[in-house]
Amino acid sequence: MTRSDANKMWGGRFAMSPAELMVEINASIGFDKAMAPQDIAGSKAHAEMLARQGIISKTDAREIIKGLEQVRSEIERGEFAFSQALEDIHMNVESRLAELIGPAAGRLHTARSRNDQVALDFRLYVRDSLDAFDSTLHSLQQVLATKAETHADVVMPGFTHLQPAQPVTFGHHLLAYVEMLGRDRGRFADARKRLNESPLGSAALAGTSFPIDREATAEALGFDRPTANSLDGVSDRDFALETLAAAAISAMHLSRLAEEIVIWMTPQFGFVRLSDKWTTGSSIMPQKRNPDAAELCRAKVGRIAGAFQGLLMVMKGLPLTYSKDMQEDKEATFDALRAFAVAAAAMRGMIEDLEPVPETMRAAAGRGYSTATDLADWLVRTLGLPFREAHHVTGTIVKRAESKGMALEDLSLAEMQAVEPRITKDVFSVLSVDASVRSRTSYGGTAPQNVRKMARRWIKRLEKAPGKA
Numbered sequence: 001m002t003r004s005d006a007n008k009m010w011g012g013r014f015a016m017s018p019a020e021l022m023v024e025i026n027a028s029i030g031f032d033k034a035m036a037p038q039d040i041a042g043s044k045a046h047a048e049m050l051a052r053q054g055i056i057s058k059t060d061a062r063e064i065i066k067g068l069e070q071v072r073s074e075i076e077r078g079e080f081a082f083s084q085a086l087e088d089i090h091m092n093v094e095s096r097l098a099e100l101i102g103p104a105a106g107r108l109h110t111a112r113s114r115n116d117q118v119a120l121d122f123r124l125y126v127r128d129s130l131d132a133f134d135s136t137l138h139s140l141q142q143v144l145a146t147k148a149e150t151h152a153d154v155v156m157p158g159f160t161h162l163q164p165a166q167p168v169t170f171g172h173h174l175l176a177y178v179e180m181l182g183r184d185r186g187r188f189a190d191a192r193k194r195l196n197e198s199p200l201g202s203a204a205l206a207g208t209s210f211p212i213d214r215e216a217t218a219e220a221l222g223f224d225r226p227t228a229n230s231l232d233g234v235s236d237r238d239f240a241l242e243t244l245a246a247a248a249i250s251a252m253h254l255s256r257l258a259e260e261i262v263i264w265m266t267p268q269f270g271f272v273r274l275s276d277k278w279t280t281g282s283s284i285m286p287q288k289r290n291p292d293a294a295e296l297c298r299a300k301v302g303r304i305a306g307a308f309q310g311l312l313m314v315m316k317g318l319p320l321t322y323s324k325d326m327q328e329d330k331e332a333t334f335d336a337l338r339a340f341a342v343a344a345a346a347m348r349g350m351i352e353d354l355e356p357v358p359e360t361m362r363a364a365a366g367r368g369y370s371t372a373t374d375l376a377d378w379l380v381r382t383l384g385l386p387f388r389e390a391h392h393v394t395g396t397i398v399k400r401a402e403s404k405g406m407a408l409e410d411l412s413l414a415e416m417q418a419v420e421p422r423i424t425k426d427v428f429s430v431l432s433v434d435a436s437v438r439s440r441t442s443y444g445g446t447a448p449q450n451v452r453k454m455a456r457r458w459i460k461r462l463e464k465a466p467g468k469a
Contacts, residue, residue, distance in 0.1 A: 028330070031330060038122075047065055050212070055110055060104040063104045080092075090118065119202070136341065137185050151356055152448045157370060163368065168440075172451045180253040181250070197223055197224060214226035248304045252301050255299075255300070274291060278353055366433050369408055
């Protein structure tokens with residue numbers, strides 16, 4: 001940076017240029033240039049307000065807005081030369097604006113500071129990300145619900161401890177993730193609601209003596225209202241923390257689904273198939289079909305949760321208001337939000353592509369004595385046994401079947417009656433996996449009729465209100 005550059009930024013206070021390493025550690029343009037669209041939008045709204053309030057002339061405002069549009073166009077076309085010497089996106093845009101329109105560019109910074117400018121840009125960037133997330137998760141819910149309806153009858157094992165527990169349906173399993181994503185969208189919507197206040201006009205920290213109209217700039221930029229306290233306006237990063245926390249929870253849900261896809265694709269399970277679109281091969285083993293997309297989605301949660309924790313540590317010891325520490329708020333946040341967007345979009349593609357292998361799923365559902373609970377329930381319902389006694393009787397019958405290497409439904413009636421003489425042949429009506437899933441008709445249960453009803457309810461809900469969780 002030359003002395004001239006320093007003087008342009010800092011005025012007459014500094015006579016010497018900063019050290020090279022100071023320039024490097026101080027500059028943020030390498031990552032905050034991602035906020036160029038938001039920075040220009042905020043500057044246009046500010047210029048228009050200044051002119052309406054008579055703080056700058058309408059002629060200057062028109063020149064500023066015209067110049068900002070040209071800067072935006074140059075950035076979009078990849079023709080803009082970003083300078084590290086100018087530190088950040090704000091000074092880069094303002095410097096280029098001055099080259100284009102001359103001294104009028106210097107009037108743009110009237111009644112604002114880089115403190116409220118960056119707080120505004122960052123909020124706008126996060127808000128845009130939240131809107132994109134909601135759209136992507138809505139689409140993922142639609143794909144899951146549609147596939148759930150299609151496969152409402154496909155029986156698969158339900159697991160606890162990754163051990164066969166009770167038979168469920170594939171559709172029911174998919175709908176569990178629709179519910180999770182609904183909560184995720186609710187958290188994002190809550191974060192957006194609290195975010196949607198404009199800090200523009202807070203200036204450096206104390207507000208400004210110019211007769212600005214903060215309500216007008218807030219409305220122009222789509223905010224509900226301006227922030228009520230100028231100190232909080234420039235120093236608040238709760239909106240980023242809350243968004244990252246919600247993203248970490250949602251990424252955890254995506255990771256759980258990704259893990260299941262990874263497991264289900266193994267030859268040992270063989271529950272689902274993914275096409276070449278979402279799998280890769282091996283450089284040495286020609287037989288391999290690796291679920292790399294799912295594995296990468298599974299890993300993204302680490303980066304996202306790490307960004308949340310990192311920003312929490314940046315903010316935890318900062319006195320009001322702005323400190324340069326807060327420059328560390330953006331790089332990891334941008335990375336995390338991009339990572340979440342990619343993971344959510346990839347998961348949507350995988351679910352759309354994924355197909356179950358019903359015969360394999362059904363065979364697995366019958367292993368591990370998964371209908372033992374159905375036998376215990378039958379003993380309670382038909383013979384009037386207390387459940388604890390029914391549990392004991394069932395455990396003894398399972399032990400007999402296991403010792404003979406037989407499935408429960410293949411055990412003879414005589415073998416069962418040797419444990420509990422009152423058992424009748426009617427017991428065999430509840431021992432198949434199909435009978436088991438059909439019987440789970442309680443609200444939220446896995447019975448195919450339940451699954452179809454709930455899937456259709458979700459599909460209708462998502463079609464009716466795509467912007468609401």
